[in-house]
Amino acid sequence: MKRSRFSEEQIIAVLREQEAGVPTADVCRKHGISSATFYAWKARYGGMDVSDAKRLKGLEEENAKLKRLLADAMLDNVALKDLLSKKFLTPVARREAVAHLETTYGMSERRACQVICADRKMIRYRSRRPADAVLRLRLRELAGEQRRFGYRRLHVLLRHEGHVVNRKKTQRLYREEGLSVRRRRGRKRATGTRAPLLVETKPNARWSIDFVHDQFASGRRFRILNIIDDVTKECLAAIPDTSISGRRVARELAGIICWRGKPGMIVSDHGTEFTSNAMLAWTQAAGVAWHFIAPGKPMQNGICEAFNGRMRDELLNETLFYDLDHARSVVAKWVTAYNERRPHSALGYLTPAAYAATLTATHDRLRNPDQLRRSSVAQPAHMRQSQPWTPASAG
Template sequence: MKRARFTEDQIIGVLKEHEAGAKTADLARKHGVSEATLYNWKAKYGGMDVSEAKRLKQLEDENAKLKKLLAEQMLDAAALRELLGKKMVGPAAKREGVAHLQAVMGLSERRACSLVDADRKMIRYRSRRAPDTELRTQLRDLANARRRFGYRRLFVLLRKGGEPSGINRIYRLYREEGLTVRKRRARRRAAGTRAPILVEAIANARWSVDFVHDQLACGRRFRILNIVDDVTRECLAAIPDTSISGRRVARELTVLIERRGKPGMIVSDNGTEFTSNAMLAWTQDHRIVWHFIAPGKPMQNGFCESFNGRMRDELLNESLFLDLDHARSTIANWIDDYNQRRPHSALGYLTPAAYAANLSATCDRLRNPDQLRRSHLAPPAPHGVKPPEALIAAG
């Protein structure tokens, strides 16, 4: 603030001289001011003493400060209204907020940083990190092709494609590109204790069967019979049709057994297709152990239920089936991709086909003692005893 040449005491003294009879021109010449200034002093301080003049000066200063504070508060409120639709979380968002206030409101950097609650060093920081344009494009294309895959499976696919970046870098780019998968609301599950069933870690040790439903574009409903190997997680068959009876289930299982071999056990729920006379006769003829889960306990058939959830999330909810033939071809292509190319988290992000091949090779080594000794592995277990690595917890 500019310092005044005359204090209140001096101004009151000059006015006292004027009241005593001194001429205006002489006073102006004596004190080095204009006559207009003397008249302004008289209009403002005329009839006051020194204490009253000081009090008036204090009131004027306080009024000026209050006006300034009010103007600043109104400016701050207007600036905050500009940021109502912006989420000020993270350095990038705060940098955008400060730049917006400087461009729109004309605020200084210091003022904008105080409103956004950001450090000026952080606002001025410019990243020297490479833009990763090619990797971002590859990640976006892969996420668009696999819309229900999270960053872990995308990382596995990129690594298989030769990308050397680590999972933390892929996760950062995944978040920055806004590729996070929207979570669908899950149904409430009944809480309870479950005792795991030991199943031998070989293919065809146990199969699970279940149905999943969907509808065509015309509104006609159809169902899919899914058959899953609980150990290798392979989808052995997925048969879509408008109606699948117990006889049809028996016929499809017969064809599958001729192609793949006989399972040690088959698990299903208590649906009418599985409890029909045709299925009971089929199990007796083929001498297959059929295990029915407890009513209202779908997690006892958890492997097939998990597969149904993946099919629902990645295929059925993402596809529009024009007719039954279109549904059959689309489901067949997805099953081939699921078994051959899709990494499975429960298998160490191997594909079910690769895991089945590794499991078969391991079982061959365990059955051949000579090969086992040559590979410097532990000796085989005694006759009739299963080694720990040959058993898995299932169910």
């Protein structure tokens, strides 16, 4: 609104001249105003004195200020309703919210920050974090090679290749690259207390054995016999075939015992192959203790069940098998990678082969007290406390 050349005092003085008897035309000509302006002044300030005019002007200014405040409050409410479906808890989300308010509602940065209660320093901050292009590329390559690995195992693989990074950084890059793997989880049921089987923390203390099923591209089904060392988590054998009888199972176990040694116990379910006469005769002849889990309790053979789940998730669900020879080749390569290159979370992210080597070295030192005594005398200041064989729960 254009500011008037006349103040309230001057306007009231002009009106007083006309009220004193001076013709309106002469008053307008004297002060250089039009008759329309004169009558507009009279409609607004007629019958007022100077104090009344000042009070009216103050009320008008206050009314305009209240209107502006009301309009701003209504605009803020509309903006907040627009942002109601969005969560701006992180700095990135707050920056996006401020940019949205500035572009959509024409707000200034200061006002937009006041609306969402954000600090302007945080809004203006620009990250100086390096792009890590090489690390991101290698992480994507590893995730492409091992599509069912999470960020923890990928982090171990990166550390083995010489990329010294923090685990949280690997997790952040893993999430930003969109490499997260969806876990298929079954419904958990409450279980009662049970007494776990106690085994010594040494190789061959206990083996687990079970079958896993799959099919070829032609639709023909086949099965894989998995034999696991429960302590070292090594896969001793994974034997694919279209049919595996009890005699075949006994023959494969005998072959493994020839180069591995006899286990203290073998655990399995009540499958027909394991309860057959051929298996019963073999266990008696070989002198191997065989333990059957309770019916309907597969978690009593949980280590082998977990291995079966990893095999299905990382190999069977990701591979199309054409024939039996192809299945044997692929399964053999995967078992080698599982034992020698795949970090295992239950072993402190060591590979099963590396963990078995540490257990074997500890076992040899404990069996040779002279060697242990010489090592303790040679380094008295850094003597390590060797743990004897203690029963460990593996149920």
